[in-house]
Amino acid sequence: MSDMAVSARSFRLATVPGVAVVLVALLLVFAIAAPGFTSLPNLSNVLMQSTILLMLALPMTLIIMTEGLDLSIGAVLTLASVVLALVVVSTGSMLLGLGAGLAVGVAFGVVNGGLVAHLGIPPFVATLGTLGAAQGLALIVSDGQSVVGIPREVRMIYSGTFGGIPIPVIIAIVVYLAFHGLLYHTRFGTYIPALGGNREALKLAGIRDTRVLVAVYALGGFMAGLAALLLTARMSSGHPTAALGMEFDAIAAVAVGGTSFERGNGWLFGTLLGVLAVGVLRNGLNLLALPSSVQVACIGVLVILALFIDALRSKP
Amino acid sequence: MSTLDIRRPAPAFAVSQDLVRLAYRLLAAGLICLALSLTTDAFLSFANIINVLRQASLLFFMASGLTLVILTGGLDLSIGANIALSACLAATVMKATGSPWLGGLVGLGTGTLVGLVNGVLVTSLRIPAFIATYGTMWIIHGLTYYYMAGETIHGFPPEFRALGSGYLWGVPVPVFLMVVFLAIGSIFTQRTTYGQQIYAIGANPVAAHLSGIPVMKRLVLVYAISGAMAGLASLVFLARLNSAEGDIGDSLTLPAIAAALIGGASLFGGVGTVSGTLIGALILTLVLNGMNILGVSANWQPLVTGAIVIFAVWIDIKTGGRSSEKA
Numbered sequence: 304m305s306d307m308a309v310s311a312r313s314f315r316l317a318t319v320p321g322v323a324v325v326l327v328a329l330l331l332v333f334a335i336a337a338p339g340f341t342s343l344p345n346l347s348n349v350l351m352q353s354t355i356l357l358m359l360a361l362p363m364t365l366i367i368m369t370e371g372l373d374l375s376i377g378a379v380l381t382l383a384s385v386v387l388a389l390v391v392v393s394t395g396s397m398l399l400g401l402g403a404g405l406a407v408g409v410a411f412g413v414v415n416g417g418l419v420a421h422l423g424i425p426p427f428v429a430t431l432g433t434l435g436a437a438q439g440l441a442l443i444v445s446d447g448q449s450v451v452g453i454p455r456e457v458r459m460i461y462s463g464t465f466g467g468i469p470i471p472v473i474i475a476i477v478v479y480l481a482f483h484g485l486l487y488h489t490r491f492g493t494y495i496p497a498l499g500g501n502r503e504a505l506k507l508a509g510i511r512d513t514r515v516l517v518a519v520y521a522l523g524g525f526m527a528g529l530a531a532l533l534l535t536a537r538m539s540s541g542h543p544t545a546a547l548g549m550e551f552d553a554i555a556a557v558a559v560g561g562t563s564f565e566r567g568n569g570w571l572f573g574t575l576l577g578v579l580a581v582g583v584l585r586n587g588l589n590l591l592a593l594p595s596s597v598q599v600a601c602i603g604v605l606v607i608l609a610l611f612i613d614a615l616r617s618k619p
Numbered sequence: 620m621s622t623l624d625i626r627r628p629a630p631a632f633a634v635s636q637d638l639v640r641l642a643y644r645l646l647a648a649g650l651i652c653l654a655l656s657l658t659t660d661a662f663l664s665f666a667n668i669i670n671v672l673r674q675a676s677l678l679f680f681m682a683s684g685l686t687l688v689i690l691t692g693g694l695d696l697s698i699g700a701n702i703a704l705s706a707c708l709a710a711t712v713m714k715a716t717g718s719p720w721l722g723g724l725v726g727l728g729t730g731t732l733v734g735l736v737n738g739v740l741v742t743s744l745r746i747p748a749f750i751a752t753y754g755t756m757w758i759i760h761g762l763t764y765y766y767m768a769g770e771t772i773h774g775f776p777p778e779f780r781a782l783g784s785g786y787l788w789g790v791p792v793p794v795f796l797m798v799v800f801l802a803i804g805s806i807f808t809q810r811t812t813y814g815q816q817i818y819a820i821g822a823n824p825v826a827a828h829l830s831g832i833p834v835m836k837r838l839v840l841v842y843a844i845s846g847a848m849a850g851l852a853s854l855v856f857l858a859r860l861n862s863a864e865g866d867i868g869d870s871l872t873l874p875a876i877a878a879a880l881i882g883g884a885s886l887f888g889g890v891g892t893v894s895g896t897l898i899g900a901l902i903l904t905l906v907l908n909g910m911n912i913l914g915v916s917a918n919w920q921p922l923v924t925g926a927i928v929i930f931a932v933w934i935d936i937k938t939g940g941r942s943s944e945k946a
Contacts (some may be wrong), residue, residue: 435925
């Protein structure tokens with residue numbers, strides 16, 4: 304083994320296992336403490352529920368790599384789900400509904416990107432503002448009520464299988480591979496870490512950095528629209544508060560997955576493991592009869608710990 | 620154009636510039652009042668004016684503490700969750716002991732403690748402020764919901780409820796407190812060394828550190844003050860509602876940020892005044908009150924508040940010449 308291979312390996316050991324250790328530790332703890340955790344139906348349930356979170360966490364990884372943040376993604380998902388449900392119920396067409404959901408998502412994504420890239424508003428405040436807007440719109444278009452009467456073909460998107468594999472899992476795999484290809488094998492993908500790590504160099508290289516930035520946020524909105532299909536199918540309704548706060552789970556998955564908030568370093572596979580860690584944590588606490596409130600608090604502690612470790616790493 | 624980017628020039632000039640900023644905002648508030656009194660009958664009633672001032676005072680308590688944090692270039696997203704936790708713990712203690720003083724002490728103490736934790740996360744653990752306080756927000760939120768388990772605590776001693784609904788020399792107590800804290804806040808920021816150090820940290824943290832300002836200590840102080848003011852707001856809120864629930868703070872953070880930003884505080888640090896924040900709180904309350912009187916559904920409030928936040932930051936960038944993409 305050459306020296307370079309060793310140093311590459313030790314680098315990997317230093318940066319990679321954090322999230323893997325967390326995931327394995329959580330799996331072990333709940334396998335021992337939570338009755339029924341290791342049963343096949345439960346584990347597949349964790350996997351199924353993680354698919355929606357993955358839809359948000361993947362674009363969130365790219366956004367955070369640009370030194371950005373999207374606090375609105377949960378509210379946009381909620382709004383897209385309500386709009387999707389309204390369109391599906393009134394027209395009976397799943398494609399029209401999906402189109403409307405995606406349009407809402409992309410519109411919010413473009414607005415977020417525009418506010419950040421063109422007006423120079425700090426991302427966390429810009430998206431906090433659009434969070435309020437999306438949350439308000441979800442209440443307004445639904446009049447505060449659940450939109451029910453979702454046809455069976457839409458519900459099958461979550462509960463159906465294709466070749467023995469649940470459809471959400473297939474969608475998640477396709478989406479993950481698409482993001483992997485986009486980030487690691489396209490020119491667009493190489494601009495993303497540069498936006499966070501060295502924006503000046505990108506500008507000097509003649510790249511229209513604002514366009515790339517808007518595209519990254521628009522992608523986040525698009526994924527929220529796609530996730531809205533799975534969410535609506537799972538809940539058989541469009542509810543105006545359905546996914547409020549889910550942005551925190553997504554941010555937690557990215558942070559635990561080892562993506563840095565300050566230097567453009569990101570790792571998609573880490574995010575995948577982070578999503579599973581958040582899913583396992585929620586599921587395990589659920590089996591221990593601890594309510595959602597405790598789950599959120601635990602995820603909060605996990606995030607603070609992950610950020611602390613990241614800060615230690617960045618400024619030795 | 621000078622190469623030095625000093626947003627806070629010599630004191631004499633700064634005062635007059637602050638006054639100009641203040642005058643514009645007062646004018647805006649006046650115009651909203653004028654429009655509302657012309658278009659509605661309900662606005663210009665004594666009861667409604669008192670109502671506006673009461674609501675603005677609550678917003679001011681949250682936003683004034685937050686203003687100090689924003690002055691240092693930070694942000695506190697945990698205010699709403701902090702208020703809920705402080706109010707619920709204060710309510711529990713008051714119910715158990717019957718003592719409004721003990722309850723008040725617990726409310727203020729809880730708020731301050733949460734602020735201190737934020738301060739330590741931001742300074743000692745070097746976590747970016749917005750994400751650190753975002754994390755604590757969810758932790759506190761979860762703890763409060765778990766602790767309350769959907770229950771409501773209500774019915775407090777009358778001497779405590781006076782904090783929300785009583786009068787002192789003909790002035791509602793919260794409004795009276797608002798004036799007191801406006802004076803304290805203005806003197807603290809404009810006339811004390813601590814206050815000037817806070818401005819200096821926001822304008823240029825490195826220069827502040829090099830000129831011997833204990834940056835870490837001052838940062839912990841501003842987060843603690845923000846927490847303490849959230850504790851105070853929780854008590855006034857509790858006294859007015861006469862009941863505590865786990866979700867009372869859920870929708871308070873965005874308006875608090877909006878009030879500070881409308882008031883002229885800059886997210887990029889070093890610019891803003893406590894008196895500006897008072898005007899900001901008044902303007903936001905007037906807008907929301909006006910929508911209410913005009914029969915606009917409360918569902919529109921988060922949308923309007925969100926839009927106002929973005930607009931306020933955009934104005935700041937336009938007039939201050941800074942943006943998040945600092946070179």
